[in-house]
Amino acid sequence: MRWGMVIDLKRCIGCYGCQLACKAEHGTPPGVYYARVLKSEEGQYPTVRNLFLPVLCNHCEDPPCVEACPTGASFKWEEDGIVDIDHDLCVGCRSCMMACPYTNRYFNDQVPHYHPQGATPYEAARAAPHPSNVVMKCNFCRDRVRAGKPPACVANCPTVARIFGDLDDPTSEVSRLIKERGGFTLHPEVGTGPSVYYLPA
Amino acid sequence: MTEISAKYEQLIEDLRRDYRPQREWGEGRGVFLVIGHFLVGVAAGAWLFGIIFNYVPGLVAGFLLAGGGGIAHLAFLGRPERFWRMVRHVRTAWISRGFVGLTLFLVGGVLYLPPLVLTGWPWAADSMLGYLGWGMAAFGMVVLIVYMGFVYTASKGIPFWNSPLHPVLYMAYALRGGIAALLVTMALFNAPSVDATSLVTIWIAVTGVVIVLFALEIQGALTGGNPAARRSVREMLAGRMAVYFYGGTLLIGLVVPLALLSGHIAPLSVGILAAIGLFSALGDFFMKYTTIRAGIYLPLRPRQGRHVE
Numbered sequence: 001m002r003w004g005m006v007i008d009l010k011r012c013i014g015c016y017g018c019q020l021a022c023k024a025e026h027g028t029p030p031g032v033y034y035a036r037v038l039k040s041e042e043g044q045y046p047t048v049r050n051l052f053l054p055v056l057c058n059h060c061e062d063p064p065c066v067e068a069c070p071t072g073a074s075f076k077w078e079e080d081g082i083v084d085i086d087h088d089l090c091v092g093c094r095s096c097m098m099a100c101p102y103t104n105r106y107f108n109d110q111v112p113h114y115h116p117q118g119a120t121p122y123e124a125a126r127a128a129p130h131p132s133n134v135v136m137k138c139n140f141c142r143d144r145v146r147a148g149k150p151p152a153c154v155a156n157c158p159t160v161a162r163i164f165g166d167l168d169d170p171t172s173e174v175s176r177l178i179k180e181r182g183g184f185t186l187h188p189e190v191g192t193g194p195s196v197y198y199l200p201a
Numbered sequence: 202m203t204e205i206s207a208k209y210e211q212l213i214e215d216l217r218r219d220y221r222p223q224r225e226w227g228e229g230r231g232v233f234l235v236i237g238h239f240l241v242g243v244a245a246g247a248w249l250f251g252i253i254f255n256y257v258p259g260l261v262a263g264f265l266l267a268g269g270g271g272i273a274h275l276a277f278l279g280r281p282e283r284f285w286r287m288v289r290h291v292r293t294a295w296i297s298r299g300f301v302g303l304t305l306f307l308v309g310g311v312l313y314l315p316p317l318v319l320t321g322w323p324w325a326a327d328s329m330l331g332y333l334g335w336g337m338a339a340f341g342m343v344v345l346i347v348y349m350g351f352v353y354t355a356s357k358g359i360p361f362w363n364s365p366l367h368p369v370l371y372m373a374y375a376l377r378g379g380i381a382a383l384l385v386t387m388a389l390f391n392a393p394s395v396d397a398t399s400l401v402t403i404w405i406a407v408t409g410v411v412i413v414l415f416a417l418e419i420q421g422a423l424t425g426g427n428p429a430a431r432r433s434v435r436e437m438l439a440g441r442m443a444v445y446f447y448g449g450t451l452l453i454g455l456v457v458p459l460a461l462l463s464g465h466i467a468p469l470s471v472g473i474l475a476a477i478g479l480f481s482a483l484g485d486f487f488m489k490y491t492t493i494r495a496g497i498y499l500p501l502r503p504r505q506g507r508h509v510e
Binding site for chain 1: 223294499
């Protein structure tokens with residue numbers, strides 16, 4: 001089994017629902033984004049259009065971050081292909097951040113709260129599981145997935161632009177969509193075999 | 202604005218850019234990584250030339266610099282108390298290999314050096330322990346000279362570093378740094394027992410190799426078709442790193458040593474040779490600093506539009 005995600009760029013409206021759902025699910029500290037939406041525009045007035053590109057860890061088949069990690073803190077789960085971090089092993093060298101071609105890793109080196117006066121009780125409770133001075137990233141909401149639920153960004157996308165499934169199963173929706181709609185990955189030239197595919201807008 | 206909030210604002214600004222600069226290695230506490238890489242490279246080079254010229258102060262300098270480099274690396278780590286875990290991934294991670302190399306080098310130095318410089322030491326340099334130390338330090342030295350460039354080449358997220366020339370360039374830096382360390386050491390010990398002419402000749406040759414390799418790397422980045430690599434070169438030659446490059450690398454690291462070497466400023470002496478070594482080493486530090494700080498991440502967007510959020 002290899003979990004993967006398909007993001008339909010035709011359906012994405014750039015609402016940041018995925019980014020907020022991820023923040024709410026994981027309580028990530030300021031400056032740490034497991035899911036992001038990149039917005040840009042192309043063309044000249046009056047033919048201008050918005051481009052949205054939701055990005056997250058690509059959970060590569062051949063992850064360069066795992067190869068570069070000196071402690072084994074970055075690793076890939078054999079049973080489902082999810083690339084994860086064991087924060088108890090991370091030494092904070094950030095070599096994985098340099099190795100990742102998708103720049104979706106963040107170093108949590110600050111006191112995790114948003115307000116200058118300190119963390120609110122809610123923030124403190126949510127931030128408690130996140131150790132500082134280590135690298136953090138998306139793990140496809142592995143706890144949710146193991147409980148039979150989709151990742152938070154998938155569950156909360158109002159336009160159903162994100163589809164989650166098994167890339168190894170040729171009959172799964174993700175495999176079908178990739179095949180039928182010409183799914184593509186970011187930076188295929190790097191040769192890492194990403195598990196996040198995009199459907200053209 | 203506090204340091205933390207300033208860093209947060211900087212990150213948000215960076216995330217809005219198509220060409221996001223890497224800041225983890227080289228900025229803030231990240232400068233310790235540059236210092237660590239610099240010191241360790243010079244240490245390995247000093248040890249190599251110390252062995253070649255049979256110059257014990259050079260070996261001592263190499264050992265001390267390596268110790269300083271190790272401390273600088275620890276100062277950089279987010280969780281330095283876990284440093285020993287870096288031994289775990291020698292099979293794939295160049296940082297692990299470097300850690301093992303540095304450990305072997307330092308342990309080997311502890312076994313080999315004391316009998317050379319201290320009297321009444323329990324074992325001799327030509328004993329089994331001494332030979333073991335020599336072997337460990339020599340192996341560690343080779344690893345230290347080789348591994349650093351590969352750490353950068355393995356960084357697939359930074360196309361400018363992801364060049365096959367990088368390891369060779371870093372090897373050349375280690376050699377140039379080693380000669381510089383010996384030139385400075387000769388003045389400190391006031392005992393020019395090494396043939397200075399040979400050292401200077403090697404310095405000129407290695408400097409020539411560094412210039413050629415660096416020019417090839419820049420040319421490769423400019424013509425390789427990767428926009429992030431081109432942006433890195435622009436940052437270095439005409440952007441936020443230009444001051445360090447022209448002032449530090451070219452002026453301090455190349456022009457001043459060559460001017461001193463020409464003998465027009467002052468006749469060559471042990472002191473002038475030490476100054477050449479010092480400026481050369483400073484130039485190498487700035488070279489590494491600018492190269493690291495000029496690193497730009499691979500842009501994420503397949504098509505480049507105007508960024509609005």
